[in-house]
Amino acid sequence: MQSPLDGSALPTVEATDPETVPALARKAREAQRAWAELGARDRASAIAPVKERLLARAEEIADLLRRECGKPFEEAALSEVLPNADLVDYWTTSIEELLEGTTVELDALAYPGKVGRIHKAPRGLVGLITPWNYPVAIPLRTLVPALLAGNAVLFKPSEITPRAGALVASLFEGLLPEGLLALVQGGADVGGAVIEAVDLVVFTGSVETGRRVAVRCAERLVPCSLELGGKDAAIVLADAPIERTARGLVWGAFTNAGQNCASIERAYVERPVADKLVARICELTKELRPGADTAVLTTARQASIVRRHLAEAEANGAEVLAGGAPEEGSLAFPPTVVKVSDEDTPLMREETFGPILPIVVVDGVEDAIARVNASRFGLTTSLWTKRFGRAHELARGLRTGVVTINNHGFTAALPAAPWSGTGESGYGVTNSVHALAELTRPQFVLEDRSGATRELWWYPYTPVLRTIALAMARARGGAGFFGRITAVFQLIGALPKRLLGG
Ligand code: NAD
Numbered sequence: 001m002q003s004p005l006d007g008s009a010l011p012t013v014e015a016t017d018p019e020t021v022p023a024l025a026r027k028a029r030e031a032q033r034a035w036a037e038l039g040a041r042d043r044a045s046a047i048a049p050v051k052e053r054l055l056a057r058a059e060e061i062a063d064l065l066r067r068e069c070g071k072p073f074e075e076a077a078l079s080e081v082l083p084n085a086d087l088v089d090y091w092t093t094s095i096e097e098l099l100e101g102t103t104v105e106l107d108a109l110a111y112p113g114k115v116g117r118i119h120k121a122p123r124g125l126v127g128l129i130t131p132w133n134y135p136v137a138i139p140l141r142t143l144v145p146a147l148l149a150g151n152a153v154l155f156k157p158s159e160i161t162p163r164a165g166a167l168v169a170s171l172f173e174g175l176l177p178e179g180l181l182a183l184v185q186g187g188a189d190v191g192g193a194v195i196e197a198v199d200l201v202v203f204t205g206s207v208e209t210g211r212r213v214a215v216r217c218a219e220r221l222v223p224c225s226l227e228l229g230g231k232d233a234a235i236v237l238a239d240a241p242i243e244r245t246a247r248g249l250v251w252g253a254f255t256n257a258g259q260n261c262a263s264i265e266r267a268y269v270e271r272p273v274a275d276k277l278v279a280r281i282c283e284l285t286k287e288l289r290p291g292a293d294t295a296v297l298t299t300a301r302q303a304s305i306v307r308r309h310l311a312e313a314e315a316n317g318a319e320v321l322a323g324g325a326p327e328e329g330s331l332a333f334p335p336t337v338v339k340v341s342d343e344d345t346p347l348m349r350e351e352t353f354g355p356i357l358p359i360v361v362v363d364g365v366e367d368a369i370a371r372v373n374a375s376r377f378g379l380t381t382s383l384w385t386k387r388f389g390r391a392h393e394l395a396r397g398l399r400t401g402v403v404t405i406n407n408h409g410f411t412a413a414l415p416a417a418p419w420s421g422t423g424e425s426g427y428g429v430t431n432s433v434h435a436l437a438e439l440t441r442p443q444f445v446l447e448d449r450s451g452a453t454r455e456l457w458w459y460p461y462t463p464v465l466r467t468i469a470l471a472m473a474r475a476r477g478g479a480g481f482f483g484r485i486t487a488v489f490q491l492i493g494a495l496p497k498r499l500l501g502g
Contacts, residue, residue, distance in 0.1 A: 001160075004070040004298050004331050005291075013162035015186035018193035025154060025197035027179035029125055032152035035180055036122050040099045043148050044092040046175050050144070051088040053171050054081060061136060061167060068163050069132065070296035070331065071256060079256070080136040083413035088144055090415035095148040098436055104444070113450025120440040122150035123223075127198035129156050129191050129213070131205045132298055133259045133353075135164035137413070141430050142202045142439075143168070143181070149439045152180045154194050158205075159187040160299060198222065200439070204261075207351075207424045225428030225438045228421065229351040230261045230379035232400070233372045234408060236277060237365055237385035238270040244406065245384040246280035252382065252408035253357035254288065254335040257295035259302065261425075262380045262402075262409035265352055267359045268368035274361045278321065278339065281357070285322040285335045296331040297354060303331050306354030313338060313347035318358065343371070351377070365394060373399050378422030382408040401425065456498065464502040467494045 001010050035043065054061070058081045065076035104116035126146045130139045135157060146153050157165020162185045169183040184190050188209075195201055195216050201224040203213045210228045217224040234249055252264040269277055288294050297303045307325050314320065323336030333355055340348060340358045347358055362368045372381055380402040383391045388405060395403040401420040402411055412419045418432040429435045456468070467490060474487035494502075 003067045004296050005067055008067070010068060010163065013166065013185055015159070016184040016190050018186070018189045021154070021184060021190065021193035021197055024179070024182040024184065025125055028152035028154060028182050031177040031180040032122070032124060032150070035147075035152065035177055036150035038150075040096040040148065040150075043150065044095050047144065047147060047172070048088065048092045049175060050171050051085050051092075054088070055085050057167075057171075058082075061164075064163055064167060065136065068161050069135065069256075069298045072292060072295055075255060075295065079413065080134060083415075084137055084140045086413075087140060087415045091144045091148050095145070098433055099149065099440070113452070114446060114448050116444060116446045119443045119445060120149070120436070121443040123439060123441055124151060124199035125197065126151045126153045126439065127156070127194040127201045128153055129194060129201065129203045129205065130158060130165070132158035132160035133256060133261070135161035136168055138204050138430075139165065139168045140171075141412075141415075142435070143172075145436055146202070146439045147172075147176065147181065149436060151200075151439060152182075154182050154184060154198055156184045156186070156191050156194050159185070192216070195220070195222075200224070202428065202438070203227070204428075204430075207426075210426055223438070226426035227261070227419070227428045227430055228424060228426035229353075229377060230263070230421065230425050231265050231349070231351055231375045231377040232262050232380045232382075232409070233266040233268060233368075233375075234264045234382045234384060235365060235368045235372065235394075236267060236269040236273060237383070237387070237390075238272040239386050240273060240277070240384040241386060241406070242273065242276055242280060246277055246284055248382070248384065248406070248408055249281055249357065250284045250288070250335070254285070254294055254355045255409075257297050257333065258306075258355040259295070259298060259353050260409065262412065263353070264357060264382070264408060266348060266372075267357060268362045268371060269359055270365060270368075271361050271363055274359075278337075278359055281359070282322045282337055285337050285357075288335050290332055290334065294335055294355065297333050298331075300329075300331065302353055303333060306333055306352055306356065309345075309347040309350070309352045309354070310336065310338070310356055313340060313345045313358065316342050316345040318342075318345070318347065321359075323355070349375070369394060369397055373397075376424045379425040380404065380409060380411075382406075399423070462498075462502060464494050464497045468498060 003010055061081050062073045062076035065071045066073050099120050101117045101119045106114050128142050172181050201217050204227040207228045210226045310325055319339045321337045323334040335355045337357045340360050378400045381398050381400045382404045385391050391405045399422050411417050415431050418429050418434040420429040471487040471490040474483050
């Protein structure tokens, strides 16, 4: 494969033979048993060195991502290295507390001598299938908590970024029991083999593939977590701070050349501020330096989608205000700003995953919210305004998993903040205790120290038991005041009979 940056050759990576996946899964499962026994504190100590390894290899990682994906060096270091150091810190220092079991309070009269506890047990073997757009950060966000929770992992990175995938796996080398983390390389066939072998699938990728993964998981009756595409919007209110909003929208739309699930792919701007904001956005866009500030598109397939969306929008009346399509075959798609009036075009409906910022002028924020919510996607939305109270009210009306006020998209880098979507953006959760809930299963353990020879509800079913059951229903609210009093007397009479075997 060639680098999208300059066409230079990248080292070849052998694909894994899908037929070897079951053996890797068996080995991982064997290693998992002892790993789960180890306890959260020891697992955290084992994994903690990943942080230093990441930081020490920052330059190597950023350089690889520049060559393999076409990312600017600074962007790679800032989005794929530094937040992951925080990620390792967060999980290794909090996992023991987060995995602690909880006690379930049981009514002492109804359930004498009984105590219940909920344990968070590992799922077992997790299949992790990831995309190419953030090929270091995205796998680490699941690998770290999944392993810390006591799971083994079969990790299949994208076939477009297998070198970044190998680098991620190498960060754990020598720290884990052999076979606990197995790296498998390849495309759909290897991904399919992973799904067949695991107890939980954590998938990040396109809607199309996610749907296929979900169907197969449903057939196997194994759970899956899906983080899929987006058509994220920015809503700019008339009182928005112009300079910050313009800079925020330009970064939110063009970082990683828009190849970001949370990229701003639609901006709805209230009319009073539109001219000023659009003018500033265009100025800032034209200042971006190709290659230094902006990534190239990673694949030719992506470039053709972006090109098609722009061409169809233009044919539908969209006006290009900055940028525009490059020559046919080029991956260096310039950051492009377009003014759109007719939203019935793929650029406004489908995921573009490219550096195009379409702007729509609206007469009111309610109209903008209705348009945002009309999408079949629901990942993130940003609101830009100085009125925070109003923004919080509006946030409650948005059906996206994340809402940011005067910022956009970066919260995937916060390990304690849940990242999730609605609709076709999927229902998986990355980061936070909510992700941990997916990576574990609740196991309820009840102990009974009452020592009684039998329970009220055990055999035999007798007329006395029937009287008790109906009296309990009346006493607990199934009758009026006098009915309840009568029921209590019935219980006083019937319970001793039951205790004596009646
Ligand atoms: P993709 O769906 O083409 O591939 C994702 C992964 O699935 C790859 O590893 C691929 O090899 C594997 N795969 C493909 N077919 C498979 C099959 N039949 N069975 C099992 N695995 C299979 O996605 P992509 O092009 O790599 O990534 C881009 C997409 O990811 C975009 O839609 C983007 O929005 C989405 N994404 C979402 C998030 C999020 O957090 N919601 C984050 C990053 C990317």
